[in-house]
Amino acid sequence: MKVNKFILLLLAFCCIGQINAQSINIIPEPINVTIGKGVYQLPKTIAINAPSSAKEVTDQITKQVSKATGRNVTLSKNDASITLEILKFEVLGSEGYTLNVNANGIVIGANTNAGLFYGWQTLQQIMPAAIFAKSTQPNTQWQLPYVSIMDKPRFAWRGLMLDVSRHFFTKAEVKRYIDDMVRYKYNVLHLHLTDDQGWRIEIKSMPKLTEVGAWRPERKGKWANTKAPALDEPKSYGGFYTHEDIKELVAYAKSKFVEIVPEIDVPGHSMAMLAAYPELSTVPTNKFSVNIGQEFIDWEGMNGHITAKIENTLNPASEKVYTALDKIFGEVAELFPSSYIHMGGDECPKNNWEKSSDVMDLMKRENLQNQQEVQSYFVKRVEKIINSKGKKLMGWDEILEGGLPGNAAVMSWRGMKGGIEAAKQNHKVVMSPNDYTYIDYYQGEVTAEGKVYQGLRLNRTYQFEPLPEGVDPTMILGGQANLWTEQVQDIRNAEYMTYPRALAVAESVWSPKEKKNWDKFVGKVEQHFEKLDAAEIKYSKSMYDAIVTTKLNTKGELLVSVASEISGLSFYYSLDESLPDNYSNVYSNTFVLPEDVSILRVIGYRDGKQIGKMLSIPMESLKSRAKRVL
Numbered sequence: 001m002k003v004n005k006f007i008l009l010l011l012a013f014c015c016i017g018q019i020n021a022q023s024i025n026i027i028p029e030p031i032n033v034t035i036g037k038g039v040y041q042l043p044k045t046i047a048i049n050a051p052s053s054a055k056e057v058t059d060q061i062t063k064q065v066s067k068a069t070g071r072n073v074t075l076s077k078n079d080a081s082i083t084l085e086i087l088k089f090e091v092l093g094s095e096g097y098t099l100n101v102n103a104n105g106i107v108i109g110a111n112t113n114a115g116l117f118y119g120w121q122t123l124q125q126i127m128p129a130a131i132f133a134k135s136t137q138p139n140t141q142w143q144l145p146y147v148s149i150m151d152k153p154r155f156a157w158r159g160l161m162l163d164v165s166r167h168f169f170t171k172a173e174v175k176r177y178i179d180d181m182v183r184y185k186y187n188v189l190h191l192h193l194t195d196d197q198g199w200r201i202e203i204k205s206m207p208k209l210t211e212v213g214a215w216r217p218e219r220k221g222k223w224a225n226t227k228a229p230a231l232d233e234p235k236s237y238g239g240f241y242t243h244e245d246i247k248e249l250v251a252y253a254k255s256k257f258v259e260i261v262p263e264i265d266v267p268g269h270s271m272a273m274l275a276a277y278p279e280l281s282t283v284p285t286n287k288f289s290v291n292i293g294q295e296f297i298d299w300e301g302m303n304g305h306i307t308a309k310i311e312n313t314l315n316p317a318s319e320k321v322y323t324a325l326d327k328i329f330g331e332v333a334e335l336f337p338s339s340y341i342h343m344g345g346d347e348c349p350k351n352n353w354e355k356s357s358d359v360m361d362l363m364k365r366e367n368l369q370n371q372q373e374v375q376s377y378f379v380k381r382v383e384k385i386i387n388s389k390g391k392k393l394m395g396w397d398e399i400l401e402g403g404l405p406g407n408a409a410v411m412s413w414r415g416m417k418g419g420i421e422a423a424k425q426n427h428k429v430v431m432s433p434n435d436y437t438y439i440d441y442y443q444g445e446v447t448a449e450g451k452v453y454q455g456l457r458l459n460r461t462y463q464f465e466p467l468p469e470g471v472d473p474t475m476i477l478g479g480q481a482n483l484w485t486e487q488v489q490d491i492r493n494a495e496y497m498t499y500p501r502a503l504a505v506a507e508s509v510w511s512p513k514e515k516k517n518w519d520k521f522v523g524k525v526e527q528h529f530e531k532l533d534a535a536e537i538k539y540s541k542s543m544y545d546a547i548v549t550t551k552l553n554t555k556g557e558l559l560v561s562v563a564s565e566i567s568g569l570s571f572y573y574s575l576d577e578s579l580p581d582n583y584s585n586v587y588s589n590t591f592v593l594p595e596d597v598s599i600l601r602v603i604g605y606r607d608g609k610q611i612g613k614m615l616s617i618p619m620e621s622l623k624s625r626a627k628r629v630l
């Protein structure tokens with residue numbers, strides 16, 4: 001009997017230990033977490049005690065807890081399981097929170113509703129994954145570990161950018177994207193609303209922008225490889241947000257403490273606008289059409305001159321352009337409460353400006369020495385317009401060329417260089433360097449993922465550090481990951497590209513630098529896969545796949561090396577087209593690929609179980625990735 005009791009006690013202790021070990025997997029990592037001994041069990045009826053000023057957070061907690069648990073959730077000051085408290089605790093700032101779970105229940109404290117909301121996000125992460133479910137999960141043990149947490153963000157700007165131009169995402173899909181991002185404490189959604197492939201926001205004073213600019217013939221399949229449209233081909237693909245849609249999205253985002261920052265990308269990336277209003281170009285034609293994904297820029301000289309084979313820029317010398325932009329930014333400023341409006345400014349080809357007599361006259365009149373100064377003249381005019389609407393201008397780092405206007409903020413995308421330069425000039429900066437935070441880039445083996453410009457793995461993304469050494473921290477607003485959608489055609493794929501890399505960026509912009517730890521992060525990501533499954537969010541498991549590189553030796557033989565993004569994996573491979581398993585060749589060292597191999601198949605295992613997907617890499621790809629002779 002005594003022994004049985006002891007075993008029961010031991011079992012109970014192990015169970016508690018298990019809950020503790022499994023449940024504290026918070027992303028982004030908080031400032032301070034102290035795990036207690038014990039577990040709190042949610043009761044059959046769950047009472048929430050919260051001030052009426054926190055209604056918008058309380059409503060969201062009530063809705064999710066009652067949906068996932070199927071239990072009755074009431075508002076009550078007595079016997080509360082969940083208490084929300086507004087504090088006056090200066091150190092927490094405007095977004096920080098405390099979270100305590102013990103035998104008396106759950107208490108979230110914060111100075112603001114935003115802080116309470118982030119405390120709620122953390123609370124969900126220490127609950128069973130079923131809390132994220134879209135339907136009731138009756139078989140769940142609704143227990144959570146005793147814990148005490150103090151937390152607040154490192155940066156104020158924690159952004160994700162969604163390109164809704166290249167592919168259109170409906171209002172419901174944008175809301176879903178917001179629902180997902182706030183779980184990881186992002187607070188800025190940058191909407192890239194206009195580009196060559198579609199104008200996505202109603203401008204009442206310029207109706208053709210959406211009547212014409214929002215629609216194009218439909219293409220499926222690989223981007224930049226699309227057939228040119230026939231003259232009479234129906235323009236069946238597209239969409240846009242009306243003023244009412246935007247108001248609804250802004251209000252929805254606000255209820256989740258997200259600010260939507262709109263981008264109208266000018267003077268380049270404007271083919272959809274020219275399709276609607278061709279008179280705004282330097283090129284005398286009315287034959288513009290919304291681009292459907294054909295290549296139209298010669299990218300040679302990416303960091304200097306790029307050349308438009310089909311024109312896509314506005315005429316910087318035309319007053320009609322500034323009148324149009326005044327109308328557009330006027331309506332945009334009315335719709336979005338954000339203090340910044342993003343004007344794009346990136347990748348503007350100048351080959352048609354160089355030939356334009358309008359631009360030449362402008363250069364003489366304004367004493368502009370080159371096309372960079374012409375672009376700078378354009379940006380300064382746009383800044384005046386944006387400022388006149390009570391807003392501040394933000395642009396991609398190209399707006400540095402030819403001189404930054406007065407108060408402009410810079411979003412640094414061609415690495416961090418532009419951001420560092422802008423900060424030195426006392427301009428505010430958001431860091432979104434393509435080599436760390438471009439989540440449209442493929443995230444694993446290229447032949448398995450589909451090629452998108454270049455690759456960016458989770459471990460590289462995790463190294464993103466928004467504050468470079470020697471830069472004044474007060475100039476760095478924060479960081480952002482950008483999801484361009486040339487190759488992203490639907491919301492499921494948008495999620496796949498976003499997760500788990502957005503988890504890595506979330507730690508870079510929220511957590512203290514010294515709290516970041518790659519191995520710990522990987523363990524947490526694995527736990528979050530369960531949460532993402534429960535929330536029905538698609539994500540990539542590419543971190544379990546082999547990283548295959550090749551080199552040519554002096555004999556002309558191809559040497560193959562296999563590396564791993566995370567520790568603890570074994571890789572098995574075949575050279576004879578058969579499907580490998582854990583009885584096949586195990587990779588231990590670089591090997592010479594026999595000449596007659598047509599395909600290398602390789603697969604990741606952990607603890608005797610397949611964990612990665614099978615990669616099948618054709619010989620041509622293995623040859624083409626051999627970079628140098630040994």
Ligand code: ACM
Nearest residue numbers: 346347396413434
């Ligand atoms: C950009 O990626 N062109 C900002």
